[in-house]
Amino acid sequence: MVYTIPSLIEDRISPRAKELIKLVDDFVENDCIPAEEVYFKQLGKGEERFKYIPPIIEELKKKARSLGLWNLFLSKHYSEGAGLTNLEYALMAEIMGKSIRIAPEATNCSAPDTGNMEVFAKYGSPEQKEKWLKPLLNGEIRSAFAMTEKAVASSDATNIEASIKRVGNQYVINGHKWWISGAGDPRCALFLVMGKTNESAHKHKQHSLIIVPRNTPGITIVRALTVFGYDDAPEGHCEIIFKDVKVPVQNIILGEGRGFEIIQGRLGPDLMLMRVTDPSRRTFGKFLSEHETIIADIAQSRMLIDQARLLVLNAADMIDKVGAKSALKEIGMAKVIVPNMLLKVIDRSIQSYGAGGLCDDFPLAYIYSIGRTLKFADGPDEVHIQQIGKLELKRARKVKEEYEKRPKINAKL
Incomplete structure (x- = not known):
């Protein structure tokens, strides 16, 4: 399935970024996703799981680098980066999310290295950059x-x-x-x-x-x-x-x-469609896709995904325009909404797969665990919500002043 750039921002994406987006899409679809089964088979067993790196990862890293799909996350503000805007990279990150375990690492865009590399790029001394940032950027450590x-x-x-x-x-x-x-x-x-x-x-x-x-x-x-x-x-x-x-x-x-200055600067729907349209899946005399509840679940999931997507793109755009510190509200909203969206969408997908959705025969349970983790990993929802609310309250005086300037309307008319 060919990735489409949202039309409302297409004119904001450079020709070079558009070409990179096509390359990322092709790499994820034709290299990373097919390699997932190989990756998990190559993982070590028992204690060896933490001593052995699946060889397929290094193969994919070499190909990604040869295609120019390397360190895409580091924005144009850094000489070490790929020269992209945050908005442009957000589109690429969305594509890489389709192979969450492999694509980010294969392109040297995986956490926690991304945040750590940005720390070194922004705050590190020349000696620290030479010793640590350089091998991180090269994917050597x-x-x-x-x-x-x-x-x-x-x-x-x-x-x-x-x-x-x-x-x-x-x-x-x-x-x-x-x-x-x-x-x-x-x-x-x-x-x-x-x-x-x-x-x-x-x-x-x-x-x-x-x-x-x-x-x-x-x-x-x-x-x-x-x-x-x-x-x-x-x-x-x-x-x-x-x-x-x-x-x-x-x-x-x-x-x-x-420390605080530094860390503040740092800081499956398609599967459901395939399942419910499978002709071998019928309940109560109907295909799954013919049940009204399933149709509603698909519609609700699509609406949630598109809302969350636009919030993320808006946050990335605001960072490009005014910097991360002035885009705290937009960043916070995206950090709250996206994991909650993911959990709701994956939960519906699991339901459509029945008991199979709970086991490792399908990736849904694993994706659900990632989504639930994200409600903590980048700061708890409660912290972001408090920050968003306080930022909104700062607008109260201005809102009141604007309201008082409006002409009064006689309610009896």
């Missing part, structure tokens, strides 16, 4: 972002308790982190660790971000956590203990107390 902690409510990042103490020409790190995505990958060469460097400072100046090479003594990966039973090997979502971990002072990013 991977990374993890270690912020969330087991003992505190990490949705409020001011609660982060891991300590980063300077001792001479080193920093000593102690902390207990969990849900650290990518930490299980044998290619993970570094952690970006969030912790406190100054408890007496203002609450938004207490924390810092520091580079911790994975092979540093004192790091213990306790376990790989599961999401609804999925361990997401080989990347994993790990629980990690940092005990007296020592790194050079040069590993601090941007400087002490700049």
Whole structure:
């Protein structure tokens, strides 16, 4: 199925980006999706799942790079990027989402590396860029972002308790982190660790971000956590203990107390159609597609998808126009709406597959687990909703002033 650029933004997409979109679409449809079965067969078994990378991934990475489909996520604001706008990349990311496990990594556009690379590109010193950003951009290593902690409510990042103490020409790190995505990958060469460097400072100046090479003594990966039973090997979502971990002072990013500044800058419907139109699927004398409830589910899903899609494209466009800090409302709305849309659409799809939708014969259960995770992964819904509401309330005075300027209408007329 050929990808179509929404007509209302087509004139905003450069000829080069349009060509890249076609290439991404072809690569995902004809290379990534067909490779998914091979990928899962090549995964290691048991403990080997976190020691072995399916060879098909490196094959796909080579092809993607030869096609120019590499580091597309890093916007034109960065010399290291592909020169695209956020709006243009949003369209490509939508296509890559059709092969969520393979396409982003094959194009070097997968989290958490994308966010970490942007941190280095925006805030890293020349030495940090040379040592860490360069191999990340080349796809030679991977990374993890270690912020969330087991003992505190990490949705409020001011609660982060891991300590980063300077001792001479080193920093000593102690902390207990969990849900650290990518930490299980044998290619993970570094952690970006969030912790406190100054408890007496203002609450938004207490924390810092520091580079911790994975092979540093004192790091213990306790376990790989599961999401609804999925361990997401080989990347994993790990629980990690940092005990007296020592790194050079040069590993601090941007400087002490700049952690919040950095992290704020960082921060299946087709399957359903195939199922309900399958001529072998009949209930109560009708094809599934003839039942009114199924027709309604398909219509509701399409409306939700298109609403969410336009919100994402609007957020990307606002970032291009005014920057991420001035587009917080649009970003927040997209972060809330998209995972909730995904859950509703996938839930309906699971229902149309019956009990089969619950098992691994189809990808629906796994996609559902991803959607549910996203309601936490990029900040809980509650945090985004509070921010959106507060931003709207800031408009109250202006709305009142505009209302009072309007001519009064006699209600009796």
